[in-house]
Structures are given as C-alpha cells and as structure tokens.
Amino acid sequence: QVHLVQSGPEMKKPGASVKVSCKASDHTFRKYGIGWVRQAPGQGLEWMGWINDYNGNTNYAQKLQGRLTMTADTSTSTAYMELRSLSSDDTAVYYCAGGILSGGVIDYFDYWGQGTLVTVSS
Amino acid sequence: SYELTQSPSVSVSPGQTARITCSGDALTKQYTYWYQQKPGQAPVLIIFEDNERPSGIPKRFSGSSSGTTVTLTISGVQAEDEADYYCQSADSSGSGTVVFGGGTKLTVL
Numbered sequence: 187q188v189h190l191v192q193s194g195p196e197m198k199k200p201g202a203s204v205k206v207s208c209k210a211s212d213h214t215f216r217k218y219g220i221g222w223v224r225q226a227p228g229q230g231l232e233w234m235g236w237i238n239d240y241n242g243n244t245n246y247a248q249k250l251q252g253r254l255t256m257t258a259d260t261s262t263s264t265a266y267m268e269l270r271s272l273s274s275d276d277t278a279v280y281y282c283a284g285g286i287l288s289g290g291v292i293d294y295f296d297y298w299g300q301g302t303l304v305t306v307s308s
Numbered sequence: 309s310y311e312l313t314q315s316p317s318v319s320v321s322p323g324q325t326a327r328i329t330c331s332g333d334a335l336t337k338q339y340t341y342w343y344q345q346k347p348g349q350a351p352v353l354i355i356f357e358d359n360e361r362p363s364g365i366p367k368r369f370s371g372s373s374s375g376t377t378v379t380l381t382i383s384g385v386q387a388e389d390e391a392d393y394y395c396q397s398a399d400s401s402g403s404g405t406v407v408f409g410g411g412t413k414l415t416v417l
Contacts, residue, residue: 231394290404294398
C-alpha cells in the first residue's frame with residue numbers, strides 16, 4: 187500500500203513563493219508518477235499538473251504555466267511542487283496524488299496525500 | 309478548454325439508488341474516473357476506466373457510460389455515502405491533461 191506524506195501548512199504573503207513536499211513510501215517510481223491537485227475553500231478539485239519522475243517529464247495546467255514547477259528526488263522518494271507569485275486566489279489545500287504511468291502520462295490517481303493548506307494573506 | 313459538467317447536488321433516502329451524471333464531449337474517447345471526498349479528507353478513487361472498482365470499494369458503487377454522459381450509480385445508499393463526488397477524465401489529445409468535473413454533493417436524507 188503506497189503512502190504519501192506531505193509537508194505542513196504554510197502561510198505566505200502575496201507575491202511570495204511556496205514549495206510543498208510529498209514523500210512516498212513503497213512508490214515504484216518507474217511505474218507511478220505524481221500529480222498535484224488543489225482545492226480552494228468550499229470549491230471543487232482543480233488539476234495542477236503531474237511529473238513523470240522516471241524521466242522528469244511534466245505536464246502543467248495551462249493557467250498555471252510560468253508560475254508552477256514540479257520536481258522529484260528519486261533518491262529520497264520525494265516530489266515537490268513550487269508555486270510562485272502567489273495571490274489570495276492561490277489559497278487552497280494542495281494534494282499530491284500518485285497514478286500509474288500509461289504511455290508516459292498519468293490519466294488518474296490511485297492514492298492521495300493528506301493535503302497541505304497554503305494560505306496567502308497580507 | 310475541455311470541461312466536465314456535473315449537477316451540483318443529489319438527494320436520496322437511505323436504501324434508495326443515487327445516480328450522479330457527468331457530461332463532456334471527450335467522454336466518448338476517454339475513460340472516466342470517479343472520486344469520493346468526505347469533509348476534511350482527501351479524495352478516494354472509487355471507479356476507474358468507466359466501470360471498474362478498485363479493491364476495497366463496495367459493490368454498490370458502479371459506473372456506466374453512454375455517449376457523452378457517464379453515470380455513477382450508488383445502489384442501496386447508506387448514510388456513510390454522503391459526500392462530494394467528482395468525475396475526472398483526460399483530454400483526447402493523449403497529452404495527459406486531466407480535468408475534473410465541478411463535483412456533486414450527495415445528501416442522504
């Protein structure tokens with residue numbers, strides 16, 4: 187059973203950056219990739235992107251391109267999501283989620299981290 | 309951009325059947341996945357590839373597809389099924405761009 191553990195809550199000011207980590211246990215990096223999904227307070231799920239941590243390929247949601255970077259450290263089984271130029275609209279719970287790589291892409295997510303609350307406020 | 313449309317809410321009494329629909333043009337070409345999310349918890353995958361259940365998911369959850377509409381059916385609804393349900397698919401380009409529906413709140417009366 188794969189288990190994802192995320193870093194703790196963050197409080198940031200507008201214009202700052204945030205980096206959230208996601209450590210995987212029993213994650214077979216060549217079989218699975220890691221995606222990120224966020225959920226603003228009282229809102230639905232929003233897909234942010236994913237990383238194929240085997241070859242480093244990424245796919246980001248168009249609206250976040252230019253502000254978002256996903257990386258993975260296979261030596262520590264940890265994935266990272268960095269979001270820059272934060273605004274209050276970025277206040278949300280950020281989830282990492284693992285999914286099987288099929289044809290080099292992730293189509294869905296089998297297992298999820300516990301979520302990390304990022305609050306952006308002046 | 310590609311969108312999936314869900315009705316905002318569904319209400320049923322215990323023991324009845326709940327049907328939650330999701331519509332989108334690319335659903336004729338791509339699989340649909342369903343997640344259940346209870347308050348304060350992370351989503352849980354309950355249906356993959358239109359109608360397959362992961363291990364541990366009760367048989368009362370099932371999925372079906374017809375044209376551009378897919379349906380999550382919960383037979384014999386239980387109080388513990390009250391949650392938000394999200395459909396999810398990928399765009400038809402094969403790029404792996406993922407999209408979620410807006411979610412449906414299931415209320416068990």
